[in-house]
Amino acid sequence: MSGGDLTQTLWDLAISQRWFSGRSGRPLRVDLGDWAAEPTPSTPGLRPGFLVVGFDDGHEETYLIPLLWPLDGDPSDATDDAGILLDLLRADAPGFERLAEIPDDLPARRFTGEQSNTSIFYGEALLAKVFRRIEPGSNIDVELHRELRGSAVVAELYGSWNVDGTDLAVFLEALHEPTDGYDLACRFASEGRDFSEHATALGSALGTVHRILAEKLGTGSVPGADIAAGFRSRLETVASEFAELRPFVPAAERVFDEVADAQVEVQRVHGDCHLGQVLLTGGHWIYVDFEGEPLKSLEERRRPDSPLRDVAGMLRSFGYARAAGDADDDWLTACRRAFLTGYGLDPDxxxxxxxxxxxxxxxYEVAYEARYRPHLIRVPLDFLSTLPEGA
Structure with missing residues (x-):
């Protein structure tokens, strides 16, 4: 197959997939990585195909399609016949790093609800996540799972697939009958059930994540004035576009003033922490998806930040669960206090x-809800209305 034919083939394949966000661009070329396994007369080979998409503003995006390639025939997306990926990890094939023993006889099943990545279950034991939009360098999810191995607050890391320093896939422990944290909190809220025990455990688990990342990857400090300036800049940007935020700007600025004179300790953090990023399995909580906010660049997502960013994200998420379940203020207050206590902060x-x-x-939520979920804009506005008034 010629280069032009392959580019068109992979574009046609990508355009119908939920993980492909490059539809407004145009296919430029396909770059092929090294063979992880070369084809033989009896078995197809595997090599990564990188579809490069160009946009009118000049920027490019790269998408991974792992190619299952017969010796005589056209390639296909290997995630449709995904057993080969685990076989190559088990065999320590080029680019595959195995960190634990892989059980035998694990049937592969592609998860049909994926969005930005492709997930593949191997029996009840393992989960592979194939990254689709590729940026050069190690993937943050792989990087932080590596540091958090053995912590019991993340899924165990079994290995990864890496080509020329860029992570293409990660293999993780599959969690047994996991329950989504947000769904569970909403159910408790709607039933008027106290969620404090779970909130305490969530706080404790996040504290473990932060402690280990600080120990393994170190800490630093930044002037509070720099953090406050970022807060103010984002506030001004949102307020300039959304009138709903403007009445709260003076009170928000006073909150930010309290940050400016501090020296803030920073470290690696989760970066996109909320109830949808935790799963209850076997009676304990697991934090997942350490890739950070998807709209930020890889450099921004890897940048050290205060661990209180993660704490704040979870506190805001409790507010959304309270609203979804139509719980009262006492329910939310109890969640917040329990979570802070579990994390190691004095709620008083x-x-x-x-x-x-x-x-x-x-x-940020005001802008997001105004654009995409106007019926939820009261959730951040209700919080902002609780900010202290000025003297």
């Missing part, structure tokens, strides 16, 4: 930096 003590991060997050 004012934390100006935490207040800054939560206010910053609420400002």
């Amino acid at each position: 003590r004012t934390e100006p930096l935490l207040a800054g991060y939560e206010t910053d997050k609420a400002g």
Whole structure:
């Protein structure tokens, strides 16, 4: 197959997939990586295909399609016959790094609900996540799972697929009958059931994540003035577009003023922490999806930040669960206090930096809800209405 034919073939394949967000662009070329396994007369080979998409503003995006390639025939997406990926990990094939023993006889089943990546279950034991939009360098999800191995608060890492320093897939422990944290919190809220025990456990687990990442990857510090400036810039941007936020700008700015004179300790964090990023399995909580906010660049997502950003994200998520379940203020207050206690913070003590991060997050939510879910804009606005009035 010629280069032009392959480019068109992979474009046609990608255009119908949920993970492909490059539809407004045009196919430029396909770059082929090294063979992980070369084809033989009896078995197809595997090599990564990178579909490069160009856009009118000049930027390019790269999408991975792992190619199952017969010796005589056209290639296909290997995730449609995904057993080969686990076979290559088990065999320590080029580019595959195995970190634990792989059980035998695990049937492959592609998850049909994927969005930005492709997930493949291997029996009840393993899960592979094939990254689709590729940026050069190690993937943050792989990177942080590697550091958190053995912590019991993340799924165990079995291995990865890496080509020329860029992660293409990760192999993780498959969690047994997992329950989504947001769904569970909403159900408790709607039934008027106390969620405090779970909130305490979630706080404790996040504290473990942060402690290990600080120990393994180190910490640093940044001037609070820099963080406050970022808060203010985002606030001004949202307020300039969405009138709903403007009445709360003075109160938010006073919250940010309390941050400016501090020196803030920073480290690697989850970066996109909320109830949808935790799963209850076997009676304990597991944090998942450490890739950070998807709209940020890889450099931004890897940048150290205060762990209170993650804490604030979870606190805001409790507010959404309360609203979805139509629970009362006492339910939310109990969740917040329990989570902070589990994390190791005194819920009766004012934390100006935490207040800054939560206010910053609420400002972002105003913009998001106004654009995509107007019926939920009251959730961040209700929080912002609780900010102290000025003297």
